[in-house]
Amino acid sequence: MFNQILLTQFKWTRITLASISVVVFLAPAAAWRLGGSLGQPGASAIISGFSGIGPVLAMFAILGSFMLVVQPWQMDHAARHVYALSLPIKWSAYVSLRFAAGAVTLLVPTVALWLGSLLVLSMLDLPETLRGYPGALALRFFIAALLTHAATFLLQYIAGKKAGIVVLLVLVCVALGMILLEATGNRAVSEQIGRFLVEWPGPLSVFAMDWKLIDV
Numbered sequence: 001m002f003n004q005i006l007l008t009q010f011k012w013t014r015i016t017l018a019s020i021s022v023v024v025f026l027a028p029a030a031a032w033r034l035g036g037s038l039g040q041p042g043a044s045a046i047i048s049g050f051s052g053i054g055p056v057l058a059m060f061a062i063l064g065s066f067m068l069v070v071q072p073w074q075m076d077h078a079a080r081h082v083y084a085l086s087l088p089i090k091w092s093a094y095v096s097l098r099f100a101a102g103a104v105t106l107l108v109p110t111v112a113l114w115l116g117s118l119l120v121l122s123m124l125d126l127p128e129t130l131r132g133y134p135g136a137l138a139l140r141f142f143i144a145a146l147l148t149h150a151a152t153f154l155l156q157y158i159a160g161k162k163a164g165i166v167v168l169l170v171l172v173c174v175a176l177g178m179i180l181l182e183a184t185g186n187r188a189v190s191e192q193i194g195r196f197l198v199e200w201p202g203p204l205s206v207f208a209m210d211w212k213l214i215d216v
Contacts, residue, residue, distance in 0.1 A: 001089065002097050009101040012075050013068050017105060020064040021112035024141065027053050028113075028120040028213055043126050043214050054211030057113070061144035062207070064109060068102050069152040099153050106145045114138035117213055130214050137213050144206045 010017070028046065031053035035045030089097075117134030126132060199205055 002100065005094075005097045006101040006104060009068075009072055009098070009105055013071050013105060016064065016067045016071065017108050020060055020109045023060055024057060024109050025112040025116035027057055028117045031213070032120055043124055043130050046120065046124070046214050047212070050212055050214075051210070057141060057211050058144060058207045060109075061141050062148045065102075065106060065145040065149035066152050068105055069149055069156055072098065072102070073156050095157055099150075102149055102153065103146060106142060106149060110138050110142040110145070113141050120213070126214065129216060131216070132214050134213065137211065140206060140211065147206065 031049030032046045033049070034052055035047065035049030114134050114137075117132070117137055121132040121134060124132075199208070
């Protein structure tokens with residue numbers, strides 16, 4: 001059963017998967033080229049380039065995993081979920097299998113990023129003070145994508161067609177809350193909330209911290 005659901009997941013999202021995989025595979029080389037255009041040599045070029053390419057990886061982890069949830073749901077919804085209802089399993093089991101299949105598909109761009117990182121590192125002679133972390137970078141991409149996938153999946157399969165409205169309401173409430181804290185002189189509270197969210201081990205720290213392929 002899972003194999004069949006995974007196969008349909010790949011079929012419905014293959015173009016998105018291929019596009020994301022190509023982009024993240026080329027990301028380390030793009031960082032190298034970007035750093036080199038700024039006059040940085042070798043490993044320094046990649047370190048410098050990732051200051052600009054790193055946020056792009058985070059964006060594609062978010063956007064890609066979002067699309068990998070929305071596309072299958074739209075296909076199911078267009079068919080009025082007949083495929084899911086025709087299977088000899090409960091709806092909850094089907095949803096669990098669909099989530100697992102989506103998580104597995106995230107391994108495709110993750111492996112692509114890992115291979116692209118290995119390729120770039122193979123063409124460099126790193127000094128003894130620096131090390132390459134292709135596995136850590138790929139793992140971070142996978143975790144970021146998986147978190148986004150889980151949040152999007154939960155929202156999409158609970159709110160359905162109203163998911164966009166729910167997201168908008170949440171963003172409006174957050175913005176109003178921050179404005180209210182600022183207006184009442186509680187800026188320190190809003191800063192503490194922000195640090196809690198984006199600094200380790202906050203739930204959004206995997207997105208906010210620097211993305212690096214080479215480090216000490």
